[in-house]
């Protein structure tokens with residue numbers, strides 16, 4: 001956590017998360033929103049079936065590109081290029097020294113200050129011209145909006161691009177209609193990538209605001225005619241309902257925070273709830289599924305933990321479970337910044 005933010009309570013730290021893989025929970029309900037008790041533990045039965053093959057460690061890397069680049073990092077900060085803007089944000093893992101000269105850092109368009117008195121744009125400083133809340137961004141030709149948010153995010157997690165590209169490849173190769181479920185979908189870039197690749201997409205997020213941003217992104221991408229269902233709901237409840245209805249998906253993405261809340265105050269706690277959600281994901285797959293992709297961050301765990309969970313959850317289904325880390329490669333000195341753990345089951 002940045003020294004400047006030290007006064008603000010940080011949910012990650014409250015929940016004992018390490019400083020690494022630090023992508024905090026997004027859903028921050030107001031104090032007067034309903035709170036529910038944690039979910040009762042699910043009764044899961046271990047599947048006595050052959051485990052999928054395994055491939056690990058697998059490090060999926062995002063290199064500097066025209067849409068996004070990690071320009072430099074060091075001294076607890078990172079300097080990134082998001083479309084036309086250069087942005088400085090805290091980065092606890094950057095315990096090394098900066099490789100670029102000071103003038104490159106001074107040219108930044110926006111700096112996250114994390115001012116505890118402020119919300120939204122007030123938590124950002126713009127050394128030159130004051131900037132608006134959003135700006136044009138692109139991923140592989142898909143247009144969407146970058147966004148200065150109070151919680152230091154910018155409306156996209158660029159390291160996810162490795163998953164997006166892999167998923168788009170599976171959809172395009174399938175040669176048949178593909179249904180994708182994107183749980184914890186945030187601003188929807190994954191949903192847009194899937195829809196453009198030809199899938200029918202269901203996007204679920206607990207935050208009404210995030211769903212609004214995602215719909216706005218769909219319009220900006222010019223993908224309004226693509227079949228995307230935008231659903232503001234608790235991810236677990238939605239998956240349970242889909243099972244009851246007999247709905248099924250060929251690809252499921254789930255990128256849960258360490259801690260979050262559904263719209264009705266449903267509590268999400270990764271360590272307690274992930275096994276049940278992974279099991280549910282398996283139960284709502286089509287007979288010929290393609291992949292199930294899990295990302296985890298801000299937790300004190302190794303990718304071996306989610307690897308073991310995913311292999312158990314997909315026992316008897318053949319295929320391979322691949323696990324490792326998502327990293328971003330820095331442009332200045334080529335250092336790797338780890339952002340998340342992942343584990344994915346991929347059909348053979």
Ligand SMILES: C[S@@+](CC[C@H](N)C(=O)[O-])C[C@H]1O[C@@H](n2cnc3c(N)ncnc32)[C@H](O)[C@@H]1O
Pocket residue numbers: 023024025026027155156157160183184185186187188189190204205206207210233234235236255256257259260261262263266267268
């Ligand atoms: C880190 S974001 C996911 C990022 C997304 N995969 C992407 O690449 O853009 C986590 C999301 O989970 C949502 N969330 C938190 N708790 C939830 C819950 N119980 N059910 C559904 N969504 C939830 C948050 O609103 C937030 O948008």
